[in-house]
Amino acid sequence: MSVVQFKSGNRDRVTINDLARELGIAKGTVSRALNGYPDISDATRLRVARAAERMGYRPMAQAQAIRTGLSRALGLVLNAGPGNAHKPFLTDFIDGISRAASEEAWSLTVATAVDEEDEVATMARLVEERKVDGFILPRTKIVDARIDLLRRLEVPFVLYGRTGDPTGCAWFDISGEDAMRDGVLRLAGQGHRRIGFINGLTVYNYATLRLGGYREGLAQAGLAFDPVLVREGATTMTSGEALGAELLDLDAPPTAIVCALDLAALGVYRAAEARGLAIGRDLSVLSYDGIPEAATASPPLTTYAVDTRAAGSRLAKMLFALIRGADPETLRETVPAHLIARGSDSRAGTT
Template identity: 40%
Template sequence: MMEVSLKTLSRQLGLTEGTVSRALNGYADISVKTRDRVREAADRLGYVPNSTARRLALRNAECVAYVIPWQSAHIADPFLGELLDGISAVLSEQRWDLTVTVPRSEADEVATIMRLAKTGRVNGIIISRTLGHDTRVDALRAAKIPFISHGRTQKSDDHAWLDVDNFEAARFATAHLAGLGHRRIAHIYGPLKYNFSAERLKGYRFALTDAGLELDSALEAASEATLETGHVAMKRLLAVDDPPTAVFCVADVVAIGAMKAIREAGLTPGREVSIIGYDGIPMGEHTYPALTTMAQPLSSAGSQLARMLMDVIAGGDPSSQQQIIPAELVRRQTDSPPI
C-alpha cells in the first residue's frame, strides 16, 4: 500500500499543508468543522505523519519526552513547573502523555535520547537549557526523531525551537537601572555554557557601554541559578570596595537568594540596592518587597513548545517552527533611584 503523505492528503482536501497539519494538531485557529473533515480524511486514507510516526502508531505510542539536564534542586524549580504546566495542558487536550527524564550528565542525555528514539516509546522530544554547540541536537538529528529545543544553539537553522530574546531582555533591564540613575550596576550570571546565560551577560554589558558606564569585572558574579548561589554571589558583590547600588540577576531564584544577602547586610532590597530578576515566577510576587522582574510567559511558552512539536510530528517543516518571544519588565518594589 502506497504511503499517504501530508501533501497527498492536502491535495485530496484542497487545503494547504500548513492548514492540514494545524487541523490534525487541534489548533484553535482552525475551525472545528475543518478539523473534523481533515481527521476523517486522514483516517479514511490511512494517513500517518511520517515513517517514525507510523512505527509509533503501530505501538500505540502517543507520548512526548521532555529531557532535562540534571542539577541540584532542579525538579523543585518553579520555572520548570510553569513550563511543564503549559506543555502538559496541550498534550492532555490531545490525549497524549508526557514523560520527563532527568539524565545526570550531557553524555547520559545523549544516551537517553538515542534510547528513546530506538525503542520508539515517544513520538517526539523536547530539550531545554541549550548549549552553544549542543551534542543533544546532533544526536536528535542523527536519530531522525521529531524534536524541538527550548532555546537556540549556534546551529539552529534546520530544527524547531522556541526562545526568548535574552540579549534584548537583559539590555532592557540594565538600561532601566541606568535610567533610574544607577552607575554601579552588577550582574549575577548563570553558567555560561548555556546560551541563555551567555546572551544575558552580553545584553548587560552592551547596556552599560551604551549608557557610557565602565565595565567592571568586580561587578560580575557567577551563580548556578539557585537560591543558595544567588545568596553567595550577592555577598561577594557587597564586599567589593565600591559595591553596587543595583543588580540584574539571571533568574528570579537567584534574585531572591540575593535579596537575603542584602537584608543580612542591614540593607533593604529596592532601597539601598535595587534588584531585577528574570523569569516572572509566581514566587517573586510574594517576596518582601515584591521582586521586579523581566517576565517571560512560561506557561504559554510550554504550550507553544508542545504545539510546535506536534506540528513537526505531523510532518511539518521543522525550520518553519521557530519563534522568538519577548520578555516584559514587571515593576514591583525592588527598583528605584539610588539614594
C-alpha cells in the same frame, strides 16, 4: 449534531467508524486527521481530535504504531541532577505541553535523568523503544549533546532556547537578552552608575545572551563595562547569596544588581540583609523569570516574567509541525518577557 450514546460494560471500544458517523465525514478523513496527515486542514484535525476526546476514543497504540510508524507521543527528558533548577517553571510548562498534545489526541512522555550523559542515554532508549516521535529540549546549552544525538538519529526536536550551532534547529525562546538590556536602562534611568550583574552557568546559551544584553544596556546608557561588577554561575539562592556578597564587599560596590535568574536575586536579598542593607532603599535589584517566590519576597522582586504555560503549548505545536514534515529552520520564534515592576528597584540611585 446528534450525540451518540455509548454504553459501558460489553460495548466495544469507540472506533473510527463511530467518530466518522458522529461527525458526518468519511472514515478515511477521520483516520488521516488522527494520524496527522498534512493534507487534512488544521480545523478538521482539531474537530476530530476534540470529538475523539469527548467520545473516549483511544487508538490501539500497537496497531497504530505499526501502521503509521508513530507512537503519538511527545518526549521530554528533565535533568533532575544537582544544579538543574526545573522546579520554578515545571508545572505550568508541562501543563502547556500536555494541553496542546491532548488537543491532537497525543500524549506526553516525561522521563528524568541525573546528568547530561543520562539524559542522552534516556533519549536514545526512548527512540529505540519507539516510545516517542520527537522531543522538546529545555535549558539548551551552547554545545548540546542532546541536539547532536537527535540530529544523528534524524528524530524531530524543538528547542526551548537557542544553541551555538543552529543548523537544522527549530526553537521557541524568550528574549532574555532584551530583558537584561531594558533592566540596565531602567536602573540607569534611576541614576545608578555602578550596576552589577550576576549570571547563570555559562555552559547554557541563555547566559551568553543575557550577558550580551547587560553589556548592550550599559553601552546604551553611556556606562563603561567593568568586569569587576560581573559574576557567573548562580542558579540557586545559595550561590546567588555568595556571589552577591562578593559584589557587596567590593571597595566600590554596585548600587544596583541585575540577575539572570530570580533564585540568584533572592540570594542577593540574603547577602544584603547580612550587611544591613535594605533592598529598594540601599540596593536596587531586578531579575528574570517571574517565579512565584519573587512576589512574596520583602520587598517583592521586580522581574521580567515568562509565560511558561504558553511556551509549553507553543513548543508542542511546533513539534507537531516538525513531525509532519515542516522545515525546522522555518520554525523559529523569539518573544519578549514582560516586566513586573515591584519594590526591589524603587530606589533612585545617585552614585
